[in-house]
Amino acid sequence: MARIYLVTSYKGGVGKSTVSANIANKLAKLGKKVLLCDLDFDLGTLDLLLGCEDRMLFDICDAVYGRADAESCTVKLGADKNLAFLGAPYRCNDETDPEYFASRIKELAKDYDYAILDTPGGNTVTLQAARLCSDEAIVVATQNPASIRGAEKTADSLAEAGISSRLVINCFDAQSAENSSRAGILSMIDSTKTPLLGVIPYDRTMMFAQEKGVLSDGDTFISSQAFENVVSRMEAALTHKRPVPVLYKVRGIRRKKVLTK
Ligand SMILES: Nc1ncnc2c1ncn2[C@@H]1O[C@H](COP(=O)(O)OP(=O)(O)OP(=O)(O)O)[C@@H](O)[C@H]1O
Ligand SMILES: [Mg+2]
Numbered sequence: 001m002a003r004i005y006l007v008t009s010y011k012g013g014v015g016k017s018t019v020s021a022n023i024a025n026k027l028a029k030l031g032k033k034v035l036l037c038d039l040d041f042d043l044g045t046l047d048l049l050l051g052c053e054d055r056m057l058f059d060i061c062d063a064v065y066g067r068a069d070a071e072s073c074t075v076k077l078g079a080d081k082n083l084a085f086l087g088a089p090y091r092c093n094d095e096t097d098p099e100y101f102a103s104r105i106k107e108l109a110k111d112y113d114y115a116i117l118d119t120p121g122g123n124t125v126t127l128q129a130a131r132l133c134s135d136e137a138i139v140v141a142t143q144n145p146a147s148i149r150g151a152e153k154t155a156d157s158l159a160e161a162g163i164s165s166r167l168v169i170n171c172f173d174a175q176s177a178e179n180s181s182r183a184g185i186l187s188m189i190d191s192t193k194t195p196l197l198g199v200i201p202y203d204r205t206m207m208f209a210q211e212k213g214v215l216s217d218g219d220t221f222i223s224s225q226a227f228e229n230v231v232s233r234m235e236a237a238l239t240h241k242r243p244v245p246v247l248y249k250v251r252g253i254r255r256k257k258v259l260t261k
Helices: 016-029 046-050 060-064 098-108 125-133 145-160 174-178 185-192 204-210 222-239
Strands: 003-008 034-038 075-077 083-086 114-118 136-141 165-172 196-201
Touching (some): 003 016, 003 125, 016 046, 016 083, 016 114, 016 136, 016 165, 016 222, 034 046, 046 083, 060 098, 098 114, 136 145, 145 165, 145 185, 165 185, 196 222
Parallel strands (some): 003 114, 003 136, 034 083, 034 114, 136 165, 165 196
Antiparallel strands (some): 075 083
16 A cells, blocks of 8 residues: 655745656656656646656546556556556546545555655645645745745644644755845744754756656755655664755755754
8 A cells, every 4th residue: 555645835936846757756766666756737837857858648547547557557657667647637537536536646646655645735625635645745935925824834834633743844955044144944843843854055057857758856055855855764763773964965055054044
């Protein structure tokens, strides 16, 4: 049975899809079988991030409502084809019942090690479905104050529903944290009241690579190691091993300086 992670935040544009795609990619590279689902039915873009838009014959609704078999609906990615992707429909004509949808996601995920559900900002029916079937949530926030408040509210509301959250700080700018012009890591943990899973630096190279359907892999990307740390920490939590530090080997960030703010 897959462990299902909901990637969420009420605030839009904070990097939920970026984090979802890269976590899924890194887990697959560790040899895990991963199902990545795009639950943003208004403007799903994960297929573009993964560079597989031309290979999507069916979408997640076709899989959920049985219009095609699950195997044909997933796009297999990665050298070992460990990453299976279910894309969002271009237009959704199905009446989505969150409970049914959630039960189908669980069934579709049963042969995988992990399922990563990328959701839109706001309280959509697909977010409700994702909340019903997730084991844990990854709440994404940037140093922007509105995003921090969004993350706090998201984690509060998940806690009320009995879902535990961990925080991923995305687009992290170390310099502004060091000189206190923007929120630092400790203050974000405190404000959101959410334990820290990872810190992903602002990575301009990744942003441009994404536009060509290329994920953050290798030394060209300062975020690549940070995503590796996130999945290593996810694995460690499940196996009760000691996790690597969040900023382990991440270039360009002085740990001692940013971890005092
Ligand atoms: N760590 C990062 N460094 C630089 N740019 C980033 C980073 N993370 C995300 N971005 C950029 O920020 C933009 C928004 O990212 P993304 O689409 O992942 O956000 P989102 O939360 O999924 O948005 P939405 O709410 O619309 O679904 C994209 O252009 C992406 O390339
Ligand atoms: Mg998105």
